[in-house]
Every structure is written in C-alpha cells, then in structure tokens.
Amino acid sequence: MNIGTAIEQGSYIALDAAHTLSTFMVNGLPDPVQFLRVTSDLVLTAAKAAQGDQNRVVACGECAPLLWSQGNTEAAIRLEQLWDKVGMKYDLDILCGYSLASFQGGMGSHVFERIRVEHSAAILP
Numbered sequence: 001m002n003i004g005t006a007i008e009q010g011s012y013i014a015l016d017a018a019h020t021l022s023t024f025m026v027n028g029l030p031d032p033v034q035f036l037r038v039t040s041d042l043v044l045t046a047a048k049a050a051q052g053d054q055n056r057v058v059a060c061g062e063c064a065p066l067l068w069s070q071g072n073t074e075a076a077i078r079l080e081q082l083w084d085k086v087g088m089k090y091d092l093d094i095l096c097g098y099s100l101a102s103f104q105g106g107m108g109s110h111v112f113e114r115i116r117v118e119h120s121a122a123i124l125p
C-alpha cells in the first residue's frame with residue numbers, strides 16, 4: 001500500500017487519538033450518539049474514497065488503549081463495545097493495539113480478560 005497515495009485519495013485517514021476522544025467523550029465516558037456520528041462520518045468518507053479490488057474499510061484504534069493507559073478502564077471497555085457495534089453496522093475490520101505490559105498481572109488479569117472478550121480475536125506475543 002502506498003500511504004502517500006492513500007492519504008491523497010482520502011482512503012487513509014490519520015487522526016490524533018487524544019483529539020478524537022475529545023469529540024465524543026462526556027464526563028469521562030464515550031457518548032454513544034456522538035461516537036456514532038464521528039465514526040460514521042469517518043467510515044463513510046473512507047469507504048467513498050476506497051478504490052480497487054481491496055476496498056474494505058479497516059479501523060485501527062488507538063483511543064481505547066489510550067483511555068486504558070490513562071487508567072480509565074471503564075471508558076476503554078465501553079469504547080470497545082461501541083466500536084463493535086460500528087464494526088457490525090459497516091462490516092469493518094477493527095484493529096486495536098494494547099501493550100500487554102500495561103496490564104498488571106499480564107494475560108491472567110481480570111481487566112485484560114474484560115478487554116479481550118470485546119474482540120473477535122487476540123494476537124498475543
């Protein structure tokens with residue numbers, strides 16, 4: 001994939017995670033209505049710009065891991081649940097990157113398990 005071309009065509013949209021969170025967070029939690037508005041606009045923009053045989057939209061999320069790293073576990077989990085709904089609505093592939101080192105207790109921790117179950121698959125080191 002040529003990233004420069006994808007950016008020019010509008011099929012690759014890079015966002016700042018902290019700024020993006022500020023567009024739909026209310027009182028420390030993601031607002032479902034605002035989240036759906038923001039993500040729907042992004043998905044539809046990317047889908048419109050996608051060209052070629054492999055024109056599937058993929059979202060690579062850094063917002064939930066950022067919330068997690070800030071200690072806002074509940075918001076991270078709720079955000080994962082909201083992304084799941086958007087993924088089903090638009091038939092998206094959604095990729096999230098969490099640092100395993102950030103989970104106290106590692107893969108055996110309760111919080112790690114809560115976040116893992118929100119995903120259809122987990123790739124572990």
